[in-house]
Amino acid sequence: MPIRVENLSYIYNAGQPMEKLALNNVSLTINDGEFLGIIGHTGSGKSTLVQHLNGLLKPSSGRVYLDDVDIHSKQISLRVVRQKVGMVFQYPEHQLFGETVFEDVAFGLKNMGVPENQLSQRVDEALAMVDLELDLKERSPFELSGGQKRRVAIAGVLAMRPKFLILDEPTAGLDPKGRDEILKQVSRLHQKRNTTIILISHNMEDMARFATRLVVLVQGKVALVGTPKEVFSQAGYLEKIGLGVPHMTRLLNELKLRGCNVSSDLYTIEDAESEIVKLLENK
Numbered sequence: 001m002p003i004r005v006e007n008l009s010y011i012y013n014a015g016q017p018m019e020k021l022a023l024n025n026v027s028l029t030i031n032d033g034e035f036l037g038i039i040g041h042t043g044s045g046k047s048t049l050v051q052h053l054n055g056l057l058k059p060s061s062g063r064v065y066l067d068d069v070d071i072h073s074k075q076i077s078l079r080v081v082r083q084k085v086g087m088v089f090q091y092p093e094h095q096l097f098g099e100t101v102f103e104d105v106a107f108g109l110k111n112m113g114v115p116e117n118q119l120s121q122r123v124d125e126a127l128a129m130v131d132l133e134l135d136l137k138e139r140s141p142f143e144l145s146g147g148q149k150r151r152v153a154i155a156g157v158l159a160m161r162p163k164f165l166i167l168d169e170p171t172a173g174l175d176p177k178g179r180d181e182i183l184k185q186v187s188r189l190h191q192k193r194n195t196t197i198i199l200i201s202h203n204m205e206d207m208a209r210f211a212t213r214l215v216v217l218v219q220g221k222v223a224l225v226g227t228p229k230e231v232f233s234q235a236g237y238l239e240k241i242g243l244g245v246p247h248m249t250r251l252l253n254e255l256k257l258r259g260c261n262v263s264s265d266l267y268t269i270e271d272a273e274s275e276i277v278k279l280l281e282n283k
Helices: 046-053 078-084 101-112 116-129 146-158 176-193 204-210 228-232 235-240 247-257 269-281
Strands: 003-012 020-030 035-040 061-066 085-088 164-168 196-200 213-218 221-226
Touching: 003 046, 020 046, 020 221, 035 046, 035 204, 046 085, 046 164, 046 196, 078 085, 085 146, 101 116, 101 146, 116 146, 146 164, 146 176, 164 176, 176 196, 176 204, 196 204, 204 228, 204 247, 213 228, 221 228, 228 235, 235 247, 247 269
Parallel strands: 035 196, 035 213, 085 164, 164 196
Antiparallel strands: 003 020, 003 061, 213 221
């Protein structure tokens, strides 16, 4: 069940003095079961693009298809689309409002019409997916830590069992431990449940570790598509458009410039460590 974007353009404030073309003829297929990373400079159209994938925004032109059905056609309701394509916004904890964790996580399920006798099981399942203890269910979400609040918000989306999960900068503002916990949980979800993940992040290390394919947006257009290795091999271009490459790639490039016999098209800590060990052993 892929998501297919065809010739998508979107204009903010169309026909007004502040009119802005945010997306310009974007075409893209998101395959079932992949972990897709979307990167780009601030204002490149990343968030605007993903808000089209579950119908939060309607294209100025072009179409978005879910399993070959135009999501804005009469053949499917946006309610069904949003059950299949879940979205976690940046700082999702700001959207918490329930008196208890249970109320917050169960809110979307109730809107879906899930019977009362199934709510507890679905809430427990979602909390387990984000490694939250079940005894937190009756606590106020506002008493929890920042990382726990964010996991509650993510659990509320996961409880609806989406086939696609969109995360817009899910680790923004978290400390390194909180960031790693969130990303490891997302990765487990991808691996164990075959959930298709669509991740927006400015952190190139995270993209190198988790994404199976990357899309680079520049001024509302798709500039590059490929595996992390293929995309990060374009280090000069990425830096030219205001993006970086993983620190390990930069380190290996610097070593190569200094005459060291290393491969510079690697991007994870493990790969860089192996390359440097080989370099030292050959000295």
